[in-house]
Amino acid sequence: MTDDNGKDYIEGMSGLWCTALGFGNERLAEAAARQIRDLSFYHGFNQKSHAPQIELAERLLGLAPVPMSKVFFANSGSEANDTAFKLVWYRSNAIGTPEKKKIIGRVKGYHGVTIAAASATGTPINHQAFDLPIDRSCTLTVPTMLVAQNLVKAKSNIQRVWPKISTPLLSRKARTPLWPLLQNPSWALAGF
Amino acid sequence: MAFIAEPVMGAGGVLTPPTSYFEKIQAVLNKHDVLMIADEVICGFGRTGNMWGSETYNIKPDIITCAKALSSGYIPISAVLINDTVYQLIAQQSAGLGSLGHGFTYSGHPVAASVALETLDIYEEMGLVETVQEISPVLQNGIRAFADHALVGETNGVGMLAVAELVSNKNTGEAFPSEKRVGPHLLDRALEHGLIVRALGDRIAFSPPLVISKVKIEEMFKRFGKALDDTKKWLETDQ
Numbered sequence: 001m002t003d004d005n006g007k008d009y010i011e012g013m014s015g016l017w018c019t020a021l022g023f024g025n026e027r028l029a030e031a032a033a034r035q036i037r038d039l040s041f042y043h044g045f046n047q048k049s050h051a052p053q054i055e056l057a058e059r060l061l062g063l064a065p066v067p068m069s070k071v072f073f074a075n076s077g078s079e080a081n082d083t084a085f086k087l088v089w090y091r092s093n094a095i096g097t098p099e100k101k102k103i104i105g106r107v108k109g110y111h112g113v114t115i116a117a118a119s120a121t122g123t124p125i126n127h128q129a130f131d132l133p134i135d136r137s138c139t140l141t142v143p144t145m146l147v148a149q150n151l152v153k154a155k156s157n158i159q160r161v162w163p164k165i166s167t168p169l170l171s172r173k174a175r176t177p178l179w180p181l182l183q184n185p186s187w188a189l190a191g192f
Numbered sequence: 193m194a195f196i197a198e199p200v201m202g203a204g205g206v207l208t209p210p211t212s213y214f215e216k217i218q219a220v221l222n223k224h225d226v227l228m229i230a231d232e233v234i235c236g237f238g239r240t241g242n243m244w245g246s247e248t249y250n251i252k253p254d255i256i257t258c259a260k261a262l263s264s265g266y267i268p269i270s271a272v273l274i275n276d277t278v279y280q281l282i283a284q285q286s287a288g289l290g291s292l293g294h295g296f297t298y299s300g301h302p303v304a305a306s307v308a309l310e311t312l313d314i315y316e317e318m319g320l321v322e323t324v325q326e327i328s329p330v331l332q333n334g335i336r337a338f339a340d341h342a343l344v345g346e347t348n349g350v351g352m353l354a355v356a357e358l359v360s361n362k363n364t365g366e367a368f369p370s371e372k373r374v375g376p377h378l379l380d381r382a383l384e385h386g387l388i389v390r391a392l393g394d395r396i397a398f399s400p401p402l403v404i405s406k407v408k409i410e411e412m413f414k415r416f417g418k419a420l421d422d423t424k425k426w427l428e429t430d431q
Contacts, residue, residue: 001388010412012389012398017202017234018265021314022401028266031310035303044300053300056309060271063312065244066252069276073269073300077233080257080270081196084229086294087255087274087282088194091227094285104195104226108204111196111231120196123204 044073078112085116089136105139194227194255199245202234205395206355208348214251227254227278233270234353237261238320238402241328241351248350254278261402264311269304323402328352330406334413335398341417343424352402356416358394358423368394377426382419387412 001009001023014020021028035052042050057071072087074080089101105111105120112118118126119133127133195217201207221228230253235245239261242248246256255278259270274282286292298304328351335354338344345359358375360368368374375391382389390397400412 007386009383009386009388010400010408010415012387012400012412012416014399014401015265016260017239017399018260020237020239020261020402021264021311022403025264025266025314027314028264028307028310031306032267032303035306039302042302043295043297045295049300050302050305052302052305052309056271056300056305056312059309059312060258060273063243064256064273065242065246067275068256068273069279070274072272072274072295073305074272074296075268075298075301075304076270077231077257077259079296080233080259080272081229081231083272083294084196084255084257084274085194087272087278088227088229090285090292091278091281092193094281100193100225102193104193106197106201108201108207109196109198109231110201110203111198111233 076112078114078117081111081117081120082114085120085137101136103137105137107139109139193225194229195221196229196231197251198231198233199235199249199251200240200350200353202353202397202399203392205357205392206349206353206397206399208350209249214249218252229253229255229257232256232258233260234399237315238324239351239353239399241321241324243321262311263304263308266311267304267307268298269301269308318403320402324351327402327404327406327409330409331398331400334409337413338417338420341420341424343420343427349398352400352404354398355392356396358396370394374423374427378419378423381422381426382416384422385415385418387415387419389416 001011003009011019011023039050042048044053053073056073060071061068072083074083085103088103092098092101103116103120105122107122109120109122111120113126115132115134116137118130119137120139122139133139197214199214200209218228228251230244230246230251232244232246235248236256236258237243239245240248244256245251246253254275256273257270258273262271263269282292331352331354332349335347335349335356338356339347342362343358344356345362345365346357348355358368358378360366370393375394375396378396379389379391396416398412400409
């Protein structure tokens with residue numbers, strides 16, 4: 001990377017965890033130019049589709065770490081996560097458990113800035129003054145993964161530590177659908 | 193209900209999970225019919241040393257979200273992968289309603305999809321996972337070499353993700369007060385030495401391109417070392 005004074009930098013973060021192939025890859029530039037000439041735009045509504053979208057969906061299904069069935073495309077990680085949550089809610093209604101709609105995130109977890117994705121994100125700065133999180137999300141406050149790492153390091157007795165870290169959670173007004181989860185001590189062992 | 197997690201927490205500070213963390217969580221999720229969503233936006237496509245972070249940490253997600261390296265960041269595109277059990281229920285529900293009322297104008301945009309396809313072609317031709325597995329020890333050993341530095345507490349990472357935590361007391365691991373802004377100070381010193389990294393609090397994160405060379409990684413850490421030394425001097429004179 002070069003700034004406007006001509007000074008060179010090493011980009012140690014791939015931009016924002018993005019440029020796996022570095023910068024200025026010619027093949028990617030060509031692929032974009034080719035596609036703009038060939039079919040500049042088409043959408044996926046009203047039973048329409050097009051070759052690049054279908055092909056990409058098939059490629060992703062082939063790469064998936066577990067058997068997957070369908071792919072939905074969006075434009076950012078935030079939108080992808082919001083979509084995932086909406087599908088979870090849709091499913092809850094389909095199976096007749098409309099009360100089970102919580103999205104459980106983690107302290108320090110980051111999932112984006114759209115309304116639902118930001119709600120599942122566990123950093124106060126993404127909530128403050130935005131009136132987030134929404135009530136359908138729940139970021140488990142304690143214990144965090146850091147606590148879990150420290151427990152592992154200290155080889156602490158989980159039975160001794162669990163009441164201490166679970167009390168703040170359990171003393172809050174119980175969110176009914178979450179209750180069985182929070183009562184299970186293996187959450188603590190697992191790192192919550 | 194669903195639980196969402198990044199295999200390795202990214203913006204939270206490059207936090208890797210303890211061994212068997214996700215296995216234990218998923219046992220509870222399965223028991224209570226809570227879906228597992230793996231947020232692979234950062235970890236997906238080789239970043240952790242496997243194609244997916246879910247492989248590195250033995251996660252069996254019902255839903256996967258991915259973006260960023262899907263197009264090497266060249267063009268905005270993300271994807272949601274769902275398994276067949278989830279799909280059948282959604283199909284059933286939308287059949288009843290007449291349509292699934294969700295989709296973006298630019299969903300699967302042909303230009304973005306083509307760039308993503310070309311990206312996946314390049315990954316396949318270069319042997320993405322093998323490339324990462326070959327180069328990542330340089331990054332992991334490099335970051336751990338800073339464990340002896342007076343300002344550095346924890347060093348950690350996996351694959352092509354690495355982090356060094358700045359601490360005020362090496363022995364106790366005590367953090368700097370956040371108002372001291374030690375992380376941001378180090379970023380400025382790094383810029384002076386020609387290095388762009390990110391401070392997540394006082395955790396300095398590295399996530400270089402997966403195609404970076406050994407020489408470039410060594411140069412990157414040389415510059416980081418200079419920024420660390422400058423920051424140490426600043427702290428000493430600032431006391």
